[in-house]
Amino acid sequence: MTSPTLSLRGITKSFPGVVANDRVDLDVHAGEVHAVVGENGAGKSTLVKILYGFYRADAGQVQLDGEPVAIHSPEDARGLGIGMVFQDLVQVPAFTVAENVALFLPFALGGAALAGRIVKTSQQYGLDLDPQAPVWRLSVGERQKLEIVKLLLARARILVFDEPTRSLAPHEVAALLDVLTRLKRDGYAVVLIAHKLAEVLAVADRVTVMRRGRVVASLPRAEASEATLVPLMFDESVREPAPHRPAAASRGVAAVELRGVGVRAEAHGCGLAGVDLVVEAGEVVGVAGVSGNGQRELGDVILGAVPCATGSKRLGGQDATRWPVARVRASGVAFVPDDALGLAAVESLTVLENAALGDPRRYARAGGLAMDWPAARDDQAQAFTRLGFPVPSLDARLGTLSGGNVQRAVLARELAHAPRLIVALNPTRGLDARSTAATRRALLDARDAGAAVLLISEDLDELLALADRLVVLFRGRIVGAGRPAELGVETIGHLMTGSVPADRG
Amino acid sequence: MAETPRAALLRAGGLLAVGLAAFALLLLAFGRNPLRAYVDILASTLGSAYGFSETLVKITPLLLTALAVAVPGRIWLINVGGEGQLFMGALGATWAALHLADWPRLPLLAVMALLGFAGGGAWAAIAGVLRARGWASETISTLLLNYVAILLVHYVVFGPWRDPEGLNYPQTAAFSDAALLPSLPGSRVHAGLLLGVLALAAFAFVVARTRWGLEMRAVGGNAEAARRLGLPITRYVIVLMIVGGGLAGLAGMAEVSAIQGRLRPSLSPGYGYTGFLVAWMAGGHPLGIVAAAFALAVITAGGDILQITQALPGSVANILMAVLLFVVLGRAGARA
Numbered sequence: 064m065t066s067p068t069l070s071l072r073g074i075t076k077s078f079p080g081v082v083a084n085d086r087v088d089l090d091v092h093a094g095e096v097h098a099v100v101g102e103n104g105a106g107k108s109t110l111v112k113i114l115y116g117f118y119r120a121d122a123g124q125v126q127l128d129g130e131p132v133a134i135h136s137p138e139d140a141r142g143l144g145i146g147m148v149f150q151d152l153v154q155v156p157a158f159t160v161a162e163n164v165a166l167f168l169p170f171a172l173g174g175a176a177l178a179g180r181i182v183k184t185s186q187q188y189g190l191d192l193d194p195q196a197p198v199w200r201l202s203v204g205e206r207q208k209l210e211i212v213k214l215l216l217a218r219a220r221i222l223v224f225d226e227p228t229r230s231l232a233p234h235e236v237a238a239l240l241d242v243l244t245r246l247k248r249d250g251y252a253v254v255l256i257a258h259k260l261a262e263v264l265a266v267a268d269r270v271t272v273m274r275r276g277r278v279v280a281s282l283p284r285a286e287a288s289e290a291t292l293v294p295l296m297f298d299e300s301v302r303e304p305a306p307h308r309p310a311a312a313s314r315g316v317a318a319v320e321l322r323g324v325g326v327r328a329e330a331h332g333c334g335l336a337g338v339d340l341v342v343e344a345g346e347v348v349g350v351a352g353v354s355g356n357g358q359r360e361l362g363d364v365i366l367g368a369v370p371c372a373t374g375s376k377r378l379g380g381q382d383a384t385r386w387p388v389a390r391v392r393a394s395g396v397a398f399v400p401d402d403a404l405g406l407a408a409v410e411s412l413t414v415l416e417n418a419a420l421g422d423p424r425r426y427a428r429a430g431g432l433a434m435d436w437p438a439a440r441d442d443q444a445q446a447f448t449r450l451g452f453p454v455p456s457l458d459a460r461l462g463t464l465s466g467g468n469v470q471r472a473v474l475a476r477e478l479a480h481a482p483r484l485i486v487a488l489n490p491t492r493g494l495d496a497r498s499t500a501a502t503r504r505a506l507l508d509a510r511d512a513g514a515a516v517l518l519i520s521e522d523l524d525e526l527l528a529l530a531d532r533l534v535v536l537f538r539g540r541i542v543g544a545g546r547p548a549e550l551g552v553e554t555i556g557h558l559m560t561g562s563v564p565a566d567r568g
Numbered sequence: 569m570a571e572t573p574r575a576a577l578l579r580a581g582g583l584l585a586v587g588l589a590a591f592a593l594l595l596l597a598f599g600r601n602p603l604r605a606y607v608d609i610l611a612s613t614l615g616s617a618y619g620f621s622e623t624l625v626k627i628t629p630l631l632l633t634a635l636a637v638a639v640p641g642r643i644w645l646i647n648v649g650g651e652g653q654l655f656m657g658a659l660g661a662t663w664a665a666l667h668l669a670d671w672p673r674l675p676l677l678a679v680m681a682l683l684g685f686a687g688g689g690a691w692a693a694i695a696g697v698l699r700a701r702g703w704a705s706e707t708i709s710t711l712l713l714n715y716v717a718i719l720l721v722h723y724v725v726f727g728p729w730r731d732p733e734g735l736n737y738p739q740t741a742a743f744s745d746a747a748l749l750p751s752l753p754g755s756r757v758h759a760g761l762l763l764g765v766l767a768l769a770a771f772a773f774v775v776a777r778t779r780w781g782l783e784m785r786a787v788g789g790n791a792e793a794a795r796r797l798g799l800p801i802t803r804y805v806i807v808l809m810i811v812g813g814g815l816a817g818l819a820g821m822a823e824v825s826a827i828q829g830r831l832r833p834s835l836s837p838g839y840g841y842t843g844f845l846v847a848w849m850a851g852g853h854p855l856g857i858v859a860a861a862f863a864l865a866v867i868t869a870g871g872d873i874l875q876i877t878q879a880l881p882g883s884v885a886n887i888l889m890a891v892l893l894f895v896v897l898g899r900a901g902a903r904a
Contacts, residue, residue, distance in 0.1 A: 390798075392797070407793050407796060409793055420782065423783055
């Protein structure tokens with residue numbers, strides 16, 4: 064083959080206390096998809112951020128067509144033909160597709176000419192976009208297509224995708240993989256950062272495995288398989304099988320019961336309308352849906368952080384429609400969100416202080432003038448032990464912990480006092496395989512101990528592995544319900560994206 | 569905000585040094601000797617027992633008005649209304665001093681302190697409620713309420729409470745002896761200093777040790793998480809505004825009771841605003857507040873001396889404080 068389109072040589076980048084990239088080499092040729100896989104914290108994101116000019120490498124070189132180049136900013140990267148499709152898409156919702164493209168292009172182009180180019184390019188790659196559609200009406204999958212069209216019209220030659228399938232429904236994933244194949248055929252160099260090996264193996268021509276900041280292997284497609292990659296990605300071959308245990312028997316007591324619950328939509332949010340939902344003690348009820356269809360609102364309304372605009376809510380048989388959060392929590396409701404540092408914990412406080420915040424009154428002494436830190440310490444250490452987690456330094460500030468350890472700390476706090484209902488919102492998002500398995504096991508153990516678990520997740524595999532019953536949330540409504548096996552992946556995927564009219568309720 | 573005491577002191581000291589250096593350039597531009605000016609300031613304040621006692625006199629209101637900013641500041645509230653809250657506290661205390669003039673000393677002083685606290689607290693509560701309901705930013709409302717409070721004091725001293733025997737000066741009659749806070753013999757250092765130190769110690773204790781302190785730090789650190797943990801955020805907004813305003817009100821009570829002995833419109837040379845500067849220099853840290861209050865008290869007390877020794881206008885001290893404020897806010901902005 065000729066010299067690679069993109070070549071990274073000895074890229075090294077340290078942050079205080081951690082080497083995120085350690086002498087990383089990577090070659091990407093035109094007309095191939097090069098996948099980069101690895102655990103959370105393996106250094107994949109850092110690498111692409113260096114490539115795109117967000118970070119500056121401490122050492123190493125980026126070469127394009129064999130020539131060294133300097134990339135100090137995203138503008139530099141774009142000027143050199145490097146395009147990036149982020150996990151969180153950068154678009155103006157109020158603008159049309161065409162306007163968003165025009166904003167991005169480095170040269171002026173508008174009107175019919177632009178619309179024509181958008182239609183032509185999108186048809187060529189099966190992207191299927193209406194230039195006049197306002198972006199806020201597009202689904203996540205369509206917005207991702209818009210992002211790709213933007214890059215293609217801006218004449219990018221190297222396309223970098225950072226976990227592009229994370230919030231897509233199954234049939235959208237298939238469509239994206241098809242797009243990647245077409246891009247490769249037309250001579251683009253594609254870098255695919257990914258978690259899910261099945262997707263990687265479907266399109267990649269070469270797979271590079273990173274672990275702890277280093278490249279541990281780079282295999283041609285022919286040599287790559289799940290069996291070869293998994294041991295390379297993880298220190299030991301610990302890929303634990305997803306713990307699928309059906310509920311012994313639900314006990315017929317409703318831990319939470321929503322009847323016709325509606326929530327007003329906030330800015331950029333999605334409300335809820337007419338939600339009926341019951342979670343009984345001893346079962347896991349999964350809520351499937353594409354991000355932004357009312358998941359966060361569902362968690363918040365049960366917790367009491369947002370009010371029910373309509374309908375009623377009962378917790379453990381009592382009318383709790385108007386309860387404030389403190390009372391809801393005191394009645395035994397635990398909340399485990401994905402974005403722990405955003406929604407559940409305070410990074411400037413220590414692990415111990417965060418633990419005490421789960422129930423400050425429990426540890427208050429002398430009417431609040433003092434705190435019983437030894438008791439809080441004991442409780443939290445026991446909670447860690449019971450969950451089988453290593454006990455971290457309880458005096459470390461939470462912000463200094465890794466994402467997986469933050470999630471463990473929140474889980475330990477929330478599960479410390481035998482909750483009756485656990486509301487988990489994407490509890491394993493962003494966690495590596497080991498932390499994911501630990502979190503899932505903790506939820507199932509709590510269920511087996513008699514807790515009701517409401518698992519709101521965008522990860523369909525997770526729902527299929529854990530949920531005893533499943534409902535599908537679309538645009539704030541429940542559009543389907545049933546046992547996971549009865550529904551089937553295809554049906555769930557279509558319900559999630561609203562492509563099939565609701566036929567069950 | 570959670571800094572070690574050492575870091576807090578270093579920070580306050582560093583900011584002060586940058587501000588002093590900038591002011592020195594200004595003096596140089598006017599053909600004055602900055603070194604000489606600083607020596608004059610230090611000599612006039614720390615160089616004699618009298619000068620030192622005057623510095624303590626200035627520290628007293630600054631500790632309280634800095635707390636008026638630092639207490640609500642613990643949860644991202646920005647109280648710019650220390651000056652108005654101080655005036656309202658002075659108003660409340662004066663009411664007691666004039667209407668309960670025949671009471672014995674201890675109960676009278678207690679009621680004056682209570683009404684001083686209540687006056688400042690009620691004033692800040694307006695802004696607190698407006699913020700808690702999401703109707704108005706406390707930064708704007710506290711700032712604007714300053715003018716209302718100052719004009720209210722003007723109204724009473726020009727009108728209903730004017731001393732009939734005061735030769736038409738806009739001021740109330742002198743307080744009875746029982747309404748005067750005790751002072752150290754031979755100086756103007758008064759019991760208000762004790763109030764300030766106690767309030768500061770109580771603040772440090774509450775934040776570090778108590779359940780409410782933990783909850784405040786959580787609300788301050790992450791309001792979204794605090795809401796989902798069931799912490800009563802609106803209650804904290806209102807209560808902390810009241811406590812902050814009340815402490816500024818206590819400063820007003822101490823000034824009328826110990827320094828002025830009556831209510832005058834000129835009761836404060838901007839202690840409320842200087843207190844804001846102190847709190848921001850200190851990053852809200854209690855020890856930093858002591859250090860910054862001390863430094864600014866020296867500047868306030870020593871500023872006058874520059875008029876005499878350097879033939880500079882008396883407002884140069886204000887210029888120096890303005891320079892300091894720019895340095896502090898510039899640094900805060902750079903971190904945000």
